[in-house]
Amino acid sequence: MDNPQEDEQMAEIRNELQTNGCAAAAAMIQTYLDEQDNVQLNIAITGESGSGKSTFVNAFRGIRNSDKERAAPTGVKETTKDFTPYPHPNYPNVTLWDLPGIGTTxxxxxxxxxxxxxxxxxFFIIISADRFRENDVKLAEEIQKMKKKFYFVRSKIDHNIHDERETRGSEFNGEETLKEIREDCIQGLKGRVQSPQVFLVASRKLHLYDFRLLEKTLQEELPAHKRDALLLALPNVSIEIIIQKKEALQARIKYLAIMSALGAAVPVLGLSFAADMAMMVTTIRKYQATFGLDKESLQRLAQTVRKPLDEIRAVMTSPLAGNEISKDLIIKILCSSMIELSLMAAEEGSRCIPFLGIPAAMGLSFVSTYKSLNMFLDMLAEDAQKVFEKALGLNTAV
Incomplete structure (x- = not known):
């Protein structure tokens, strides 16, 4: 599908190249990529005290409540005394703000x-652990007046499901229970809130219930330039999110490949290769963190799902699995992929060809970088799906 924004960006890069040369065009691409990485997204999490705001903030960021350094403090008492920013550990441009309970002194x-x-x-996410109260409704009414988006999240659904199962025994019906909870919440909001939507969420089990519907709604209603910022910061709670992350990262590869080609225009043997390796290390590390496959993310996941770390790592099959991303590792993997390696060798050799050497090197540099980054992205996306299936499974039954 054509993307008018990308087409416009490519036209600007082409014009910069023709007008001011390779260095200026490369600088323009780098500026564009930096802007993409630094799109600010500020998410307000609010509601009455004890509603589970802080736990939601931590779960969204992939941080355990027990992480004393980075977690939003949780507890049965009001623990949020001020509005506190909690940047995402891998995407600090995305910040969740843990707001104090509305209606406090x-x-x-x-x-x-x-x-x-x-x-x-x-946008605002208004959280409640049971029915939404008068203060929640008042807040929603004020946000409506300000023309901003807000979403109701009914938290701790796993507790409700457990209690209902214990109470009703053989008569328990999970889908009916969820329907009753949702309708009860909506009825309390009707008449004062326009078309209220209530998402049922269990912060410790985001792969269940309505979190996937919530993230889909957020993506649809955010401005286009902020959608990727949200997507890449989302926890891997479904195969669909992993696939969407892959597609978003894949869309940027052509820009990196063009930068590689522009770098190959410099007639210095080995310089382009060194720059490409440095870029690949940085980019692949970002892929690894985005898919939650870095060491720290895997450790948090293992603790969350209460499975041995080695058991989760065992399902990863790519040569990147369990390794620190380095120049030596990338070269080793590329050596086993003769197409990419031969393209890089041809790029360096083509510089010796009179007149046509530099254009040929640029073309080969583009192709080798494009193919290599796609290969590494495929590897990590596949590993991420395997880790998800192992850690959380695909069973969404209540």
Missing amino acids: NFPADKYLKLVEFERYD
Whole structure:
């Protein structure tokens, strides 16, 4: 499918190349990629005290509640005394703000939005552990007036399901229970909130219930330039998210390949290869973190699902699995892939050809970088799917 924004960007790069040369065009591409990586997304998480705001913030960021350094503090008492930013560990441009409960002494309902600096946030998630209260409705009404998006999340659904199963025994019906909870919440909001949507979420089990529907809704309703920022920061709670992440990362490869080609225009033997290797190390490390396959992310996942780390790692089959991404590792893998290696060798050799050497080297550099990064991305996306299936499974039954 054609992307008008990408077509426009490519036209600008082409014009810069023709007008100001390779170095200027490469600088333009780098600026564009940096802008993509630094799109700011601020998500406000609010609701009454004890609703599970902090646990949701931690789960979204892939941080355990027990992580004393980075986790939002949780507890049965009101633990959020101020509005506190919690940047995503791998994508610091995405920040979740743990807001104090509305209606507390320091944050009365009628002054709440002003006190928490309303304009800062791209959208609000209003969380409740049971029915949404009067203060939640008042907040939603004020957000509506300000023309910003908000979403109701009914938290701790796994607790409700457990309690209902214990109470009803053989008469328990999971789907009916979820339907009853959702309808009960919606009925309490009708008449004051336009077309209320309520998402049922268990923060410790985001792969179940409505979190996938919530993230899909957020992506659809966010401005286009912020969708990738959200997507890449999302936890891997479904195969669909992993595939979408792969597609988003894949769309950027052509820009990196063009930069590689422009670098190959410099008539210095070995310089382009060295630059490409440095770029690949940085890019593949980003892929690894995005898919949650870096060492720290895998350790957190193992702790969360209570499975041995070695058991989760065992399903990863790519040569990148379990290894620190380095120049030596990349060269070793490329050596086993003769197509990529031969293209890189041909690129360096082509520089010796009179007149046509540099253009040929540029073309080969583009192809080798494009094919190599796609190969590494495929490897990691496949490993991510295997890890997801091993850790969480595909069973969404309640």
